[in-house]
Every structure is written in structure tokens, then in C-alpha cells.
Amino acid sequence: MPPKVPAKQQSPNPVEEKKRALLISVYKGSDKLDICVEHLEELELLIETYGAVVVKKVPCSIRKYDAATFVTEGKLQELVDLSKELGVDLVVFDDEITPGQQRNLEKAFSLPVIDRTEVILEVFAARAQTKEAKAQIELAKVKYEAPRLKRLWTHLSRQAGSGGGGSGGGGYLKGEGEKQIEIDRRLLQQKIDLLKKDIEDVRAVRETQRNSRERSEIPIFAIIGYTNAGKSTLLNALTASDVFVEDKLFATLDTTTRKFKFSNHQEILLIDTVGFIRKLPHLLVAAFKSTLEEAMQADVLVHLIDVSHPMAEEQAETTFEVLKELNAEKKPVITVLNKIDQCEDPTKILRFRIKYPKTVEISALKKIGFEDLEEKMIHELKSFRKVVKLKIPQSNYAVVTEIMRVGHILSQHYEENDVFLEVDIPESAAGRLKKYLLD
Numbered sequence: 001m002p003p004k005v006p007a008k009q010q011s012p013n014p015v016e017e018k019k020r021a022l023l024i025s026v027y028k029g030s031d032k033l034d035i036c037v038e039h040l041e042e043l044e045l046l047i048e049t050y051g052a053v054v055v056k057k058v059p060c061s062i063r064k065y066d067a068a069t070f071v072t073e074g075k076l077q078e079l080v081d082l083s084k085e086l087g088v089d090l091v092v093f094d095d096e097i098t099p100g101q102q103r104n105l106e107k108a109f110s111l112p113v114i115d116r117t118e119v120i121l122e123v124f125a126a127r128a129q130t131k132e133a134k135a136q137i138e139l140a141k142v143k144y145e146a147p148r149l150k151r152l153w154t155h156l157s158r159q160a161g162s163g164g165g166g167s168g169g170g171g172y173l174k175g176e177g178e179k180q181i182e183i184d185r186r187l188l189q190q191k192i193d194l195l196k197k198d199i200e201d202v203r204a205v206r207e208t209q210r211n212s213r214e215r216s217e218i219p220i221f222a223i224i225g226y227t228n229a230g231k232s233t234l235l236n237a238l239t240a241s242d243v244f245v246e247d248k249l250f251a252t253l254d255t256t257t258r259k260f261k262f263s264n265h266q267e268i269l270l271i272d273t274v275g276f277i278r279k280l281p282h283l284l285v286a287a288f289k290s291t292l293e294e295a296m297q298a299d300v301l302v303h304l305i306d307v308s309h310p311m312a313e314e315q316a317e318t319t320f321e322v323l324k325e326l327n328a329e330k331k332p333v334i335t336v337l338n339k340i341d342q343c344e345d346p347t348k349i350l351r352f353r354i355k356y357p358k359t360v361e362i363s364a365l366k367k368i369g370f371e372d373l374e375e376k377m378i379h380e381l382k383s384f385r386k387v388v389k390l391k392i393p394q395s396n397y398a399v400v401t402e403i404m405r406v407g408h409i410l411s412q413h414y415e416e417n418d419v420f421l422e423v424d425i426p427e428s429a430a431g432r433l434k435k436y437l438l439d
């Protein structure tokens with residue numbers, strides 16, 4: 001099925017004003033060069049999703065960091081010269097730079113300088129669909145921008161300062177710029193408060209929906225994994241649905257839930273989630289917690305790994321780190337090695353098999369390995385379910401209805417006023433039915 005690109009999902013920068021970007025990633029020690037190059041590849045994909053053109057990627061070897069300009073003076077000069085030579089109009093650092101470093105670097109380059117966090121924030125902002133995701137990202141952006149406000153108003157301060165009447169002796173001069181910053185800070189704080197309230201409201205609704213789903217006791221599987229691993233493709237392939245798929249990062253920002261029936265007719269819910277990424281900006285970890293929280297309520301996590309990717313192992317580790325941050329590392333996980341159709345290194349698959357228990361190899365695109373995957377999923381469910389024998393008075397029709405809703409009746413017969421059932425039900429339901437249990 002051809003991918004659909006809704007208007008809302010386009011890149012942040014329309015084609016006609018594409019910026020030409022110079023990408024820089026720093027590394028210490030020659031053995032880190034390969035990783036640095038891979039990180040630049042990923043940043044390139046992020047920048048393309050952001051809507052700019054990458055002119056050059058520079059792995060930059062450093063011996064130490066500079067507190068003021070991130071890279072030391074000599075290196076900085078080389079990079080500034082390169083940016084002039086290439087005629088770029090945007091400089092992007094793969095590493096997180098502080099607001100102060102950003103200001104100093106912009107002065108040195110005489111160009112806008114952004115970091116990976118800002119790129120991810122912009123990509124997320126352009127792709128958010130639901131009210132909650134939009135509010136979450138807006139909140140993360142506002143928090144990111146707050147300490148950087150000064151950047152916009154320093155020119156006013158300078159004007160006011162040069163106008164005489166300085167405070168002298170290192171005293172504090174409150175210029176127009178400073179006042180403006182204070183007003184903006186207050187406005188930003190109001191905006192933050194409003195956004196937080198919006199998010200709380202949406203979460204309350206989500207909570208109600210979740211509770212009603214919990215009551216239905218349909219098992220939930222969440223597909224998680226690094227961005228571009230193929231999560232939406234798998235959800236589409238399994239459920240024959242049409243979730244947005246694109247060879248870009250973060251095509252999925254909001255969780256999508258679909259019903260899926262195993263070949264044994266057991267129903268489950270499958271959730272597609274936002275992709276994880278190395279160095280997910282902390283602001284976004286917090287902002288996305290609630291989006292991922294829903295996925296973290298799942299009974300089982302299906303961890304999808306693009307095994308054909310050169311950094312597959314690092315990506316899998318990143319996913320586990322994010323899971324830890326979400327306190328979900330103890331959930332049962334099925335490790336699914338995806339894109340085996342284009343994986344040229346069989347030893348890599350072997351390494352994953354050794355490292356992670358319960359691995360399955362599939363191609364979500366070519367629909368290979370689905371039987372195996374289903375088998376593992378059904379197997380995983382067994383640990384949450386129990387086969388029990390019950391004796392229920394026929395007059396207690398409500399109980400029988402409840403059992404039919406949450407479980408499968410394996411056998412039944414009637415004796416006098418009672419019905420005898422052998423049922424396969426969730427562990428939690430078995431607890432509630434204790435008084436009807438036969439030994």
C-alpha cells in the first residue's frame with residue numbers, strides 16, 4: 001500500500017525555503033570515530049525530516065570541551081572557516097549545547113546554531129496530531145526556549161546600556177531588553193501553566209478510557225522500538241490497517257491502538273508507539289511520558305529492532321534505557337528482529353539471540369515470520385491466564401456473562417441448578433471468582 005502523507009505531516013520547513021546545514025558531531029579518542037559517523041548519519045535523517053538539506057557532516061575530534069563555546073578556539077575557527085567556504089546557513093551540533101554556548105557559537109559563526117534537541121523538538125512539533133501530543137510538545141518547546149530568551153533581546157540591552165547612565169562598578173543595569181525578558185518569562189510561565197492544565201484535562205479523559213479498557217481485560221501488547229524500526233509497518237501488516245508509514249523518523253507520534261485476533265480467536269489490543277531515539281531530549285522524555293505511559297500499561301512489550309541497521313545493537317540498548325526511565329524494564333518483552341529481508345550479517349542475528357531471550361525474526365514488510373511471532377505472543381499470554389474449573393448457580397447469570405466476556409469457555413455441563421465450567425481466564429478474573437472455584 002503506498003504511504004499516505006497527510007498535509008499535517010509535512011516537514012517543518014517547506015521545500016522552497018530549505019536551509020543548507022552543516023552537521024557537526026564531536027568525539028574523543030580515535031576508536032570513537034565510527035560511532036560518531038553513525039551518529040551523524042542519524043542526525044542527517046533527522047535534519048531531512050526537519051526539512052533542511054545537509055551540505056556536509058563533520059566528525060570533529062576533540063581533546064576537551066570548552067565551557068563557553070563547546071569546542072575549543074582552534075577547532076571552532078576551523079569550523080567557522082568551513083561554514084563560510086560551504087556557504088551554509090545553519091549549523092547543527094549532534095550534542096546538547098547549553099544556551100550560553102549556543103549564543104557564543106552563533107556569534108562566532110554569524111549563523112543560527114541549533115542542537116539535536118532542538119531538531120527533535122521541531123520534528124515532533126510538526127508531526128504531532130492529537131491535542132495531547134501537540135500540548136506536550138508545545139510545553140517541551142516552551143521549556144526549551146525559556147533559558148534561551150536572552151538571545152532575542154540582548155540587542156535591546158546593548159542599546160539601553162550604551163545610552164549612558166550605566167550602573168558602573170559591575171552593578172546591574174536593567175535595560176529595555178531585560179524588562180522585555182522579564183515580561184516574556186512571565187508570559188511563558190502563564191503559557192506553561194495553561195499547557196499543563198490542558199494536558200491534565202486530556203489525561204483525565206485518557207485515564208477514564210484506560211480504566212474501561214482494563215475492565216474489559218483484553219490483553220494489551222505494545223510495539224516499542226527505535227524510530228524507523230518498522231513498528232507501524234508491523235501493526236499494519238498484522239491488523240490489515242492503514243497506519244501512517246514513512247521512511248522518516250518519528251512518523252508515529254501518537255499511540256495508535258488496533259484490535260487483533262490470533263488464529264485461535266483470542267483477541268488482543270496492539271499499540272503502536274512513538275519511536276525511541278538515542279539521547280531523547282530530557283524535556284521530551286518528560287513530555288512523552290504520558291503518551292508512552294499508555295503503552296507501559298501493556299501486558300507485554302514487543303520490542304522491534306531493525307536488525308539490518310549498522311547500529312542495531314546500540315539502538316536496542318537505547319530502547320532499554322528509555323524503558324528504565326519509564327520504570328518499565330521489568331515488563332515481559334518479546335524481542336523481534338525486523339527487516340531480516342535486508343540483513344546481510346547472520347552473525348548479528350545470532351548475537352541478538354544470545355543476548356536477548358525470546359527472540360523472533362521477521363520481516364514486517366514481506367510478512368515473513370508472523371506465525372513464529374504469533375506463537376511467542378500466545379505463549380507469553382499464558383503466564384497471565386489460568387485454566388480453572390468453576391461451579392456456578394444457574395441463577396447467577398451475571399457471573400457467567402462476565403466469564404464469557406473476559407475468557408474462553410473450554411467445556412461446560414449442567415447438574416441440577418448449577419453450571420460446571422472449565423474456562424481459560426485472566427489471572428485477575430480468577431481471583432474475583434474464588435468462591436466458585438472447584439479444587
Ligand code: GTP
Nearest residue numbers: 228229230231232233246250251252275363364365
Ligand atoms: P517511527 O514512526 O519513526 O517510530 O517509525 P516506525 O518504527 O513506525 O517505522 P515504519 O513502520 O514507519 O517503517 C520505517 C521504514 O522501514 C519504512 O520505509 C518501511 O517500509 C521500512 N520497513 C519496515 N519493515 C521492514 C522490513 O521488514 N523490511 C524492509 N526492507 N523494510 C521495512
